[in-house]
Amino acid sequence: MSNAQNRLSVCTDDLRLEIKRALQTASALGFRTVDIGATGGAVHPRQMSKSAQRHLSRYLSDLGLRLGSLRGPVAGSSYGDGSAGEHRLEMMRSIIAMAGEMRVPVVSTSLGGFVGDADAEANSRLLEAVETLANDSYRHGVRVAIETTGVSPEALRGLISGLDCPTLGVCCDSGAMLMEGNDPHRVAENLAGRIHVVRARDATFGSPTAAGREVAMGEGALDIPAFVASLQEAGFSGDMIVSRSDSVRPSADLSSAGKILGPYLIST
Amino acid sequence: MISSICHGQPIVQAPPDAQESDASANAIAEWNRLRTLPSGEIDDPLGFLVNEAGAFRRLTLMIQDLQATQVNAPLDPKLQVALLRSLYLAASIDGKEPEYLLRWAGEVCDSSDVPAVRAEAAYRILIDDLMQVSANSPWNCPLSELEFDLLDEYLDCFGNTPRAVSAVKRIAEDASMRRDDRDLRACRELVQRTSPQHPIGPSFVGQARGAESVGKPFAPTLRTQAGGELNWSGLSGRPTIVLLVDVEQTPSFELLTELLGESGSGETQRYQLVVVQINVSAERRKVTVVEGASSARTDHILSRVNSNRLIRLTRGWREPLLTEFDIRTLPTAFVLDSAGLLRQMVRHSDWSMADTIRGAVDRDSIEPALTPETNP
Numbered sequence A: 001m002s003n004a005q006n007r008l009s010v011c012t013d014d015l016r017l018e019i020k021r022a023l024q025t026a027s028a029l030g031f032r033t034v035d036i037g038a039t040g041g042a043v044h045p046r047q048m049s050k051s052a053q054r055h056l057s058r059y060l061s062d063l064g065l066r067l068g069s070l071r072g073p074v075a076g077s078s079y080g081d082g083s084a085g086e087h088r089l090e091m092m093r094s095i096i097a098m099a100g101e102m103r104v105p106v107v108s109t110s111l112g113g114f115v116g117d118a119d120a121e122a123n124s125r126l127l128e129a130v131e132t133l134a135n136d137s138y139r140h141g142v143r144v145a146i147e148t149t150g151v152s153p154e155a156l157r158g159l160i161s162g163l164d165c166p167t168l169g170v171c172c173d174s175g176a177m178l179m180e181g182n183d184p185h186r187v188a189e190n191l192a193g194r195i196h197v198v199r200a201r202d203a204t205f206g207s208p209t210a211a212g213r214e215v216a217m218g219e220g221a222l223d224i225p226a227f228v229a230s231l232q233e234a235g236f237s238g239d240m241i242v243s244r245s246d247s248v249r250p251s252a253d254l255s256s257a258g259k260i261l262g263p264y265l266i267s268t
Numbered sequence B: 001m002i003s004s005i006c007h008g009q010p011i012v013q014a015p016p017d018a019q020e021s022d023a024s025a026n027a028i029a030e031w032n033r034l035r036t037l038p039s040g041e042i043d044d045p046l047g048f049l050v051n052e053a054g055a056f057r058r059l060t061l062m063i064q065d066l067q068a069t070q071v072n073a074p075l076d077p078k079l080q081v082a083l084l085r086s087l088y089l090a091a092s093i094d095g096k097e098p099e100y101l102l103r104w105a106g107e108v109c110d111s112s113d114v115p116a117v118r119a120e121a122a123y124r125i126l127i128d129d130l131m132q133v134s135a136n137s138p139w140n141c142p143l144s145e146l147e148f149d150l151l152d153e154y155l156d157c158f159g160n161t162p163r164a165v166s167a168v169k170r171i172a173e174d175a176s177m178r179r180d181d182r183d184l185r186a187c188r189e190l191v192q193r194t195s196p197q198h199p200i201g202p203s204f205v206g207q208a209r210g211a212e213s214v215g216k217p218f219a220p221t222l223r224t225q226a227g228g229e230l231n232w233s234g235l236s237g238r239p240t241i242v243l244l245v246d247v248e249q250t251p252s253f254e255l256l257t258e259l260l261g262e263s264g265s266g267e268t269q270r271y272q273l274v275v276v277q278i279n280v281s282a283e284r285r286k287v288t289v290v291e292g293a294s295s296a297r298t299d300h301i302l303s304r305v306n307s308n309r310l311i312r313l314t315r316g317w318r319e320p321l322l323t324e325f326d327i328r329t330l331p332t333a334f335v336l337d338s339a340g341l342l343r344q345m346v347r348h349s350d351w352s353m354a355d356t357i358r359g360a361v362d363r364d365s366i367e368p369a370l371t372p373e374t375n376p
Helices: A003-007 A019-028 A050-062 A082-102 A120-140 A153-163 A174-179 A184-191 A224-233 A250-267 B002-007 B022-036 B052-069 B077-093 B099-111 B115-136 B145-157 B162-177 B181-194 B200-213 B250-262 B282-290 B294-303 B320-324 B353-362
Strands: A008-011 A033-037 A066-071 A106-109 A143-147 A168-173 A195-200 A239-242 B240-245 B272-278 B310-313 B332-336 B342-347
Touching: A003 A008, A008 A066, A008 A250, A019 A033, A019 A050, A033 A239, A050 A066, A050 A082, A066 A082, A066 A239, A082 A106, A082 A120, A106 A195, A120 A143, A120 A153, A120 A168, A120 B250, A143 A153, A143 A195, A153 A168, A153 A184, A168 A174, A168 A184, A174 A184, A174 A195, A184 A224, A224 A250, A239 A250, B181 B200, B200 B342, B240 B250, B250 B272, B250 B294, B250 B353, B332 B353, B342 B353
Parallel strands: A008 A033, A008 A239, A033 A066, A066 A106, A106 A143, A143 A168, A168 A195, A195 A239, B240 B272, B272 B310
Antiparallel strands: B240 B332, B332 B342
16 A cells, blocks of 8 residues: 555535445445544544444544545634633544544634634633643644634634644545635645644635635646645645535546545655 | 755846736636637637647747737746646556657756746756666666756745645655765755745745755654653664654544554563653643543553653744654654664654554564655
């Protein structure tokens, strides 16, 4: 198995299949690493007893798959939103703990919106929540990657630098960045040394007020060679998760994206 | 040769302007549009886009147009740099021999008036040369003077960017594999001087220090829990693992438990264990202690360590031992041979660390420690 194959991961949630079928499909498509959403369905921490964890690990191993990352909360309220934020935080903490038990190296999540100076109280709650995540991340030896969604790379860099926790980093979501008007081809300028994992999606270019839309890999504004070069400059050497959240034929699109991106991982 | 780079005149110049002009951004967008258009839809009256070399000529014309409209403005080098980078990646992905690109890069290196573009071309030649070296005579022969000259050229332009660190890292990895201390030290000094503030600069410097230390005596001054200084000479005769941990952190706790369980004692002792317990963050500790049995667990596991070989450090990441080697992940282990020489430095990257440490303990020869590292 080549290193490139190992580093190319697929988001099984995007296959929109029951978990076992999704894993079988991922394996059949040629992926060797998977990213699984852990906020709902079969891999929710509440469902995952020690026995269930062992069962999942064995199942993955039988399919020749490695669980490269889990995905924590990405939709709904922000970590800064009162009781809903508390709920989100507790969910994420339980996922980090489960990742530690299952030896999963990375858990990603999005902040759910970085409010800005306008709402100091919500920002304070959010910062407190991120610090808690940093503590848990360090304690369990699991890298926590905050997705570049709803927050500018500059703000994210400031947030992470302020906490000085080496296990807290970034999940660079190229599609989200494009759709929100941030340039993923310049990630090395703001996020070098901080990128734990990449969520590779293509999209049309948007802005904070007029979002772009996700498209199949190769059909949007993502300049793949430039993006890979920038990741290389940023010192990135983790998994690249192929993702496609709103396709009508996800298997074909993810397979195609994997074929497009695979050779670039060999070149880095 | 590389030493002359470091000890010559200062090599840091102003990095290329980070701000692309709108015109440059438009040109890049146009370039991307052209590259992704189906072939039948390309507006290419001059037939430049028949191949990548032609595509480059097309872009050159675009750049010339830009210069024509901004006569006195300096050429934005990022445009050409981005192009060259893309072309090389595209060529390698298509499996094409990048000979024409190399020829062109050579011409640019000799003739371009734009330092950043000249440097990018130099970087490409450098990388190609390194790949040739690795393919033909794997890591055994010194790099030629030319490569270091190209590196010098590159660093002239990109002194404080991640690309510069990436370039030096390639050289350092090669020097490490060749066990060439002089080049390795020169690379480390180069990065210290050119990229001290960049996020991946200090990490590289720390790794390089670790690699430089391999094969040399490892005996930092450390005060033990028993009160005196750690007696390194008393550790000779068997391999020693100096394990840096924070036992309130699960990976540290598990690794220490495992190593304590298998180190053995008396005549059957496989290796000796020195444990350096580091309190990484007071705030962080408060949070973890609330969780329940952590403190008791901590006390229990550390009570199993010989107090003459237990060191407690309280300044977290600011401890000199950690800053010197840029240790930003725990646990980390220094494996010493029976003569007290550093055999390998093992940083935590996944849960196979115990196997790596055992491998280092059991290995007879000294191996270099600088290896490509994952993002901590």
